[in-house]
Amino acid sequence: MTESFAPGVRVQDLTVVYRTPVGELPALAGVGLTLAPGTITGIVGESGSGKSTLALSLLNAVQPPGRISGGSVEIDGLGDVVRLTGDDLRRARGRQVGYVFQAAQNSLNPLKTVGKQLLDLGRSHDVADLPALLREARALLGRMGLDGGRVLDSYQHELSGGMRQRVGIMLALVLNAHLVVLDEPTTALDMITQATILRIVKEVHRERGLTTLIVTHDIGVAAEVTDSLAVMYGGRVVEHGPTMDVLGSPRHPYTRGLIRAIPRLSGDIGEATALPGRPPTLGTIPAEGCVFRERCPLRMAVCDTVDPAPAAYGERTVACHAVGRPVNLAVRKEYV
Amino acid sequence: MITGTGVTKTYRQRGNLLGGRDVQALRGVDFAIEKGGAVTFIGESGCGKTTLGRIVAGLETYDSGEIVIDGTPMSGLRHRQRQAHFRRVQLIHQDPYSALNPTRTIHQTLHAPLALRARQKGRSKAWAEERARELLTLVGIDPGYVLPRYPHQLSGGMRQRVVIARALTVDPEVLVADESVSMIDVSLRLGILALLKDLRERLNVSVLFITHDIATARYIGDDGELYVIYRGQVVERGPTEAVISEPVHPYTQALLSAIPVLRGVERPGAERVVPTEALDERHADTGCLFARRCPFRTERCESERPSLEGTVHGHACYHPQPRAVIPVEASA
Numbered sequence: 001m002t003e004s005f006a007p008g009v010r011v012q013d014l015t016v017v018y019r020t021p022v023g024e025l026p027a028l029a030g031v032g033l034t035l036a037p038g039t040i041t042g043i044v045g046e047s048g049s050g051k052s053t054l055a056l057s058l059l060n061a062v063q064p065p066g067r068i069s070g071g072s073v074e075i076d077g078l079g080d081v082v083r084l085t086g087d088d089l090r091r092a093r094g095r096q097v098g099y100v101f102q103a104a105q106n107s108l109n110p111l112k113t114v115g116k117q118l119l120d121l122g123r124s125h126d127v128a129d130l131p132a133l134l135r136e137a138r139a140l141l142g143r144m145g146l147d148g149g150r151v152l153d154s155y156q157h158e159l160s161g162g163m164r165q166r167v168g169i170m171l172a173l174v175l176n177a178h179l180v181v182l183d184e185p186t187t188a189l190d191m192i193t194q195a196t197i198l199r200i201v202k203e204v205h206r207e208r209g210l211t212t213l214i215v216t217h218d219i220g221v222a223a224e225v226t227d228s229l230a231v232m233y234g235g236r237v238v239e240h241g242p243t244m245d246v247l248g249s250p251r252h253p254y255t256r257g258l259i260r261a262i263p264r265l266s267g268d269i270g271e272a273t274a275l276p277g278r279p280p281t282l283g284t285i286p287a288e289g290c291v292f293r294e295r296c297p298l299r300m301a302v303c304d305t306v307d308p309a310p311a312a313y314g315e316r317t318v319a320c321h322a323v324g325r326p327v328n329l330a331v332r333k334e335y336v
Numbered sequence: 337m338i339t340g341t342g343v344t345k346t347y348r349q350r351g352n353l354l355g356g357r358d359v360q361a362l363r364g365v366d367f368a369i370e371k372g373g374a375v376t377f378i379g380e381s382g383c384g385k386t387t388l389g390r391i392v393a394g395l396e397t398y399d400s401g402e403i404v405i406d407g408t409p410m411s412g413l414r415h416r417q418r419q420a421h422f423r424r425v426q427l428i429h430q431d432p433y434s435a436l437n438p439t440r441t442i443h444q445t446l447h448a449p450l451a452l453r454a455r456q457k458g459r460s461k462a463w464a465e466e467r468a469r470e471l472l473t474l475v476g477i478d479p480g481y482v483l484p485r486y487p488h489q490l491s492g493g494m495r496q497r498v499v500i501a502r503a504l505t506v507d508p509e510v511l512v513a514d515e516s517v518s519m520i521d522v523s524l525r526l527g528i529l530a531l532l533k534d535l536r537e538r539l540n541v542s543v544l545f546i547t548h549d550i551a552t553a554r555y556i557g558d559d560g561e562l563y564v565i566y567r568g569q570v571v572e573r574g575p576t577e578a579v580i581s582e583p584v585h586p587y588t589q590a591l592l593s594a595i596p597v598l599r600g601v602e603r604p605g606a607e608r609v610v611p612t613e614a615l616d617e618r619h620a621d622t623g624c625l626f627a628r629r630c631p632f633r634t635e636r637c638e639s640e641r642p643s644l645e646g647t648v649h650g651h652a653c654y655h656p657q658p659r660a661v662i663p664v665e666a667s668a
Binding site: 047162191192193195198219224243246247248258262263265266269272273274275278279 | 555
């Protein structure tokens with residue numbers, strides 16, 4: 001059995017390419033990201049930013065036509081996941097890394113009860129004591145406010161969206177994984193159900209001593225639960241730091257624009273503006289220079305040719321040529 | 337202007353051996369959509385807001401009550417006559433990815449309704465071409481770029497704008513936007529909301545906005561009306577800003593409490609209303625529909641159903657009480 005501890009994760013220089021008719025295009029271009037043990041990290045980004053690809057890389061589960069072409073994903077107690085193959089990889093998935101898939105509501109087998117699927121999971125991981133697994137599952141479901149016995153006897157169509165999401169979380173945790181990845185955990189859920197799921201995620205994270213990664217397009221969701229926040233754009237992490245700091249004083253022009261573009265309940269309606277232009281797709285990510293420059297109000301000559309490397313500013317990492325230059329103070333004012 | 341009075345709709349579910357179950361999607365809803373106005377329906381999935389939108393668009397029948405369009409009651413009309421009225425109401429679908437025919441270019445998509453329109457108006461083919469360009473420009477996209485392309489070549493935001501342009505081909509007076517921004521990327525969402533607001537001002541079209549995300553309702557116009565719908569009943573109604581800043585119904589407060597707080601930018605409100613249990617459609621219909629989940633319920637709530645009281649800012653609750661549930665600016 002694995003020890004109970006929250007593992008740290010170090011993603012270094014990770015590059016993932018997708019094969020297309022026009023050659024291999026990078027969905028992730030040299031991404032670096034560290035998840036501190038015991039924290040909840042959020043990855044936010046728009047469609048095509050590479051956030052789901054990065055999350056899948058933690059399981060070494062990028063599907064063809066995509067492949068990890070470089071870099072490493074070091075997970076404490078597991079080593080470099082990129083090098084894992086075959087049975088070692090299969091065992092790591094589920095045992096050490098729990099994954100709650102995007103649209104977990106629809107990722108259950110409609111022909112089997114939840115309990116049967118749980119037993120399949122147990123057998124595929126050579127769990128000797130299946131009754132204990134069932135007990136653990138019932139306890140977890142009970143912890144999330146469900147009637148465990150009833151849920152295990154149910155088919156997916158008998159469960160509501162919020163209940164299925166909790167089943168997804170149960171399946172990710174039942175083998176005692178201490179690194180959990182949640183991909184869009186609340187998309188397609190109602191507001192009140194979303195709030196319930198987020199509360200459960202926070203509580204379970206704390207009680208079980210996990211390292212949690214949440215991938216979402218909804219900054220509000222990340223703001224609510226995460227300790228640290230990474231903002232992705234065009235296959236790069238453009239800003240990363242403590243959540244309160246990143247949201248309270250964003251430094252990358254994309255982060256600033258994104259926060260200003262969120263419809264909110266408080267504040268002046270007139271101050272909110274959409275970002276001009278549109279997010280890049282795999283085919284339109286520029287080959288050189290900064291990926292954000294087409295939409296950037298701080299664009300300079302250097303942005304056209306040199307892709308800015310992430311630079312550390314205290315606890316914050318920002319990848320932008322314009323950040324840290326005193327000349328931009330005047331420009332920055334309108335964003336604050 | 338479109339008004340509805342006492343609109344009801346019941347869906348009969350085909351049962352198993354134990355018999356079927358009736359779902360009351362709408363239980364006597366009153367509403368009014370002024371010319372050029374903005375009305376938002378909010379509520380959880382299954383509350384009936386989409387059914388109401390489809391009824392307003394003429395895509396769904398209603399069991400009782402009445403819909404009146406510009407003084408003409410719809411229920412007395414024959415199908416064909418009714419269609420002519422409902423043509424003035426156009427629905428913008430939630431999913432811009434499935435709302436456009438993938439085998440047709442945007443030009444073909446827009447040309448079909450415009451050619452029909454040209455015949456009706458006795459205009460030339462050139463008029464239809466010109467109109468297509470005009471509409472695309474109006475919704476903020478470059479006709480030269482978009483017209484020859486297929487939907488899959490466009491981003492979600494662009495597709496949604498094309499869907500809006502297509503709805504405008506028949507010169508509608510009301511646009512029904514059902515969750516029209518929920519599938520759009522965050523950075524582009526405000527652009528679509530601003531477009532709907534702009535269309536109200538420029539073309540004087542009304543917008544019926546259906547959403548579960550209350551915050552977006554603020555952005556289609558500050559003169560908007562908000563209807564909070566719960567299990568087929570309007571439980572709170574009033575000017576959008578008033579309902580958001582001073583909600584009095586516990587259900588509205590629960591919805592607002594559930595919205596994530598943008599920590600670092602906002603602080604949570606002083607109070608928070610959390611339903612005592614999850615939504616269950618099988619809850620008894622006696623008394624207040626929200627009573628089972630309401631932290632403030634009394635005996636009266638379990639036996640009597642409150643009706644919508646109040647004129648400008650109305651609510652259906654025996655114990656209305658303003659609560660500070662929405663986040664406040666962190667700097668304030």
